[in-house]
Amino acid sequence: xxxxxxxxxxxxxxxxxxxxxxxxxxxxxxxxxxxxxxxxxxxxxxxxxxxxxxxxxxxxxxxxxxxxxxxxxxxxxxxxxxxxxxxxxxxxxxxxxxxxxxxxxxxxxxxxxxxxxxxxxxxxxxxxxxx
Numbered sequence: 563x564x565x566x567x568x569x570x571x572x573x574x575x576x577x578x579x580x581x582x583x584x585x586x587x588x589x590x591x592x593x594x595x596x597x598x599x600x601x602x603x604x605x606x607x608x609x610x611x612x613x614x615x616x617x618x619x620x621x622x623x624x625x626x627x628x629x630x631x632x633x634x635x636x637x638x639x640x641x642x643x644x645x646x647x648x649x650x651x652x653x654x655x656x657x658x659x660x661x662x663x664x665x666x667x668x669x670x671x672x673x674x675x676x677x678x679x680x681x682x683x684x685x686x687x688x689x690x691x692x693x
Contacts, residue, residue, distance in 0.1 A: 619668065631666070
């Protein structure tokens, strides 16, 4: 009887355990923006190796920009993330390794870059002419 109870109790746990590798293969998509001020810039840059990508938004002259709209799309065309970055630096995480398209828009001027994310932190800079 104990063996039967054990089988009934462990059945769902074993099914869950079998599903865990598929869930653990990726992580949640997300982003964090900031970089206003030197200490916040240093903090974000220090944290970057734990994320899939570090994006920088600036003018060609080097002035940092905030208020950049962005869309991250997977290679199969699905929108993974979309929002507005309130600082010049963005830490980005995607659900799984692969090729992604990042579109960033500032003052109505859009740029699109394709990046491979996975093994190491990708770094991208989006530069606009000063307005």
